[in-house]
Amino acid sequence: MTTPRPVFLDLLRIKLPLSGIVSILHRVSGVLMVLTIPIVAILFHQALSSPEGFAATAAVLDTWLIKLVLLGLLWALFHHLVAGIRHLFLDYGVGLDRAMARETARLTLYAAPVLLVLSIILSFLLGD
Amino acid sequence: MSRQASGLMAWLLQRTTAIYLSFLAGYLLLKFIFDAPADHAELVAWVAHPLVAMALMLGVPLVLAHAWVGIRDVLIDYVRRTNLRVGLMTWFVFIIVASGLWFVKAIITAGIGG
Numbered sequence: 724m725t726t727p728r729p730v731f732l733d734l735l736r737i738k739l740p741l742s743g744i745v746s747i748l749h750r751v752s753g754v755l756m757v758l759t760i761p762i763v764a765i766l767f768h769q770a771l772s773s774p775e776g777f778a779a780t781a782a783v784l785d786t787w788l789i790k791l792v793l794l795g796l797l798w799a800l801f802h803h804l805v806a807g808i809r810h811l812f813l814d815y816g817v818g819l820d821r822a823m824a825r826e827t828a829r830l831t832l833y834a835a836p837v838l839l840v841l842s843i844i845l846s847f848l849l850g851d
Numbered sequence: 852m853s854r855q856a857s858g859l860m861a862w863l864l865q866r867t868t869a870i871y872l873s874f875l876a877g878y879l880l881l882k883f884i885f886d887a888p889a890d891h892a893e894l895v896a897w898v899a900h901p902l903v904a905m906a907l908m909l910g911v912p913l914v915l916a917h918a919w920v921g922i923r924d925v926l927i928d929y930v931r932r933t934n935l936r937v938g939l940m941t942w943f944v945f946i947i948v949a950s951g952l953w954f955v956k957a958i959i960t961a962g963i964g965g
Binding site: 754756760768772773777778800807814842845846 | 866869870880885890891921943947949950960961
């Protein structure tokens with residue numbers, strides 16, 4: 724199909740609207756979580772297998788690097804959840820007009836880091 | 852998978868699973884932030900509780916179906932080379948099915964008393 728319309732796909736110079744950023748991060752966060760499924764399965768199985776297995780899983784999760792990865796994954800979960808709920812509303816025609824869509828996109832982008840910080844604070848307050 | 856999980860069915864599957872998974876994720880987040888199992892016995896007791904075991908067992912196929920539809924969409928959109936795309940899709944199906952079996956085995960074994 725050839726049309727005279729110009730094609731501009733320079734990814735470094737295309738400016739994504741806020742909704743587009745939310746959308747691509749929804750995909751990125753989803754892929755990140757899919758990649759961790761087998762690791763979670765192995766760690767979960769190991770933790771349930773025996774007290775030694777539980778200790779081994781706890782030891783893995785207690786390392787600095789893994790804790791950072793966990794924070795990244797927690798962000799991914801929060802973003803995926805909030806953006807997913809937003810997309811469900813959009814599917815039903817709620818919040819489709821541009822101003823509203825932009826506002827909820829902005830809220831979604833803020834919500835995930837806020838929820839992340841909130842859960843970090845809570846887990847510090849509640850235990851070790 | 853082609854007829855069952857493509858087009859409108861895949862779209863619908865992604866949204867219905869999402870609704871269950873959002874509740875399950877919310878529960879798991881609250882559980883692990885406020886009342887995480889501290890040792891092996893607590894973890895087993897939690898997983899072996901009939902309601903928890905049921906919720907988790909139902910969650911396994913739903914999260915895997917959700918993951919599959921999502922990763923399939925991403926691969927279809929971004930991997931242009933057919934053989935690479937099909938190869939990656941096959942790889943993810945293997946990983947997803949194996950992970951699911953491993954999850955279910957862990958849950959059932961905990962219920963039996965391991």
